[in-house]
Amino acid sequence: MRLMKRAGLAVQALRVDSERAYLDALGRGGDDGPWDLVLSSCRLPGLTGLAALERLKALGHMIPFVLVSDASDEPMAVEAMRQGASDYLLKDNLTRLVPAVLKAMERHVQARDKQQTELALLKSRQQLRELAQHLQNNLEQERAAIAREIHDDVGGALTALKFDLAWIARHTTSADVFERTQTAADTLTQAFDATRRLIHNLHxxxxxxxxxxxxxxxxxxxxxxxxxxxxxxxxxxxxxxxxxxxxxxxxxxxxxxxxxxxxxxxxxxxxxxxxxxxxxxxxxxxxxxxxxxxxxxxxxxxxxxxxxxxxxxxxxxxxxxxxxxxxxxxxxxxxxxxxxxxxxxxxxxxxxxxxxxxxxxxxxx
Missing domain, CATH: 3.30.565.10 (Histidine kinase-like ATPase, C-terminal domain)
Incomplete structure (x- = not known):
């Protein structure tokens, strides 16, 4: 603590020396608690530094974890680094302590910001997918509704018109009127075909x-x-x-x-x-x-x-x-x-x- 204070860091620290106290401290204040850093010895009473790191990861915290090791515990420190520790230092040479702490905290902030950005991006993409699906569903429903209206209204009117033309053709004695009804019937057939295509394309x-x-x-x-x-x-x-x-x-x-x-x-x-x-x-x-x-x-x-x-x-x-x-x-x-x-x-x-x-x-x- 003295080394960090001499470097101008305002440090508020809590020292714990048991697993229960460690877990209680991690549980305070939300996801990452009030802590910016965990600084751990390799060996505590009933708890190793590697186990302390595992407990931290099991709780889902992203807090930087810096291990302070005896020379004899260096293999454990290397294993802790492999499993996600931010850094490790030797107790007989703490000149790297402040730079290691600052670098670990900086990486933590970057990782947290990246994670928040990725989560926001995933949420945005999901919302866009839901919106696109909603628009597609509405589009298909609107197409079906228009197709029904064309079928019922336009189709009904064309059918009635076809019956009327057929009645006129049967009852007229004028060759000119009969020819006109045949021409109108051909035009009506084209209208039927166009209506079929419209309904097919819509729904x-x-x-x-x-x-x-x-x-x-x-x-x-x-x-x-x-x-x-x-x-x-x-x-x-x-x-x-x-x-x-x-x-x-x-x-x-x-x-x-x-x-x-x-x-x-x-x-x-x-x-x-x-x-x-x-x-x-x-x-x-x-x-x-x-x-x-x-x-x-x-x-x-x-x-x-x-x-x-x-x-x-x-x-x-x-x-x-x-x-x-x-x-x-x-x-x-x-x-x-x-x-x-x-x-x-x-x-x-x-x-x-x-x-x-x-x-x-x-x-x-």
Missing amino acids: PAILEEGLVPALQWITGTFEKRTGIRASFHSSHAQPELARSVLLTVFRTAQEALTNVSKHAQASQVTLDLTLTAGMLSLEVSDNGRGMSQAELNKTQSFGLRGLRERADTIGGWLDISSAPAGTTLILALPLKHKDKANADPSASTLREVRSKDDPTFWGDL
């Missing part, structure tokens, strides 16, 4: 049948629309999935196929869905031109970035690898029990009699 009703049927359907329609050979394989017929997982896998497959049709110049694409060891993985591979590292890392790649963020919000990850022989996208998600609370209870209103080619819309009228 495909095939999702209500499960992930495997949805991926089978999206693969089949992709091949019909683009002419690119597409195949889908699944290790399970109908896995029970939380709605967040189902939507993430479907939207990932949708975005991946869109990228293949736009950029890959591929003639074949394969989707593989695998469930094993509590993980669900989707692999989308094509035989196209591949992507350069610059293309994979470009700042404007918001589609892929959005998929990564969506996967991250539910604890998963997405990886893309590319070569001249093609590109492979892998999505991996941890599985939980099916989240019925996240299901959209009103989405069943979209389950109308479906046409052969488009299960997201009402049947032919």
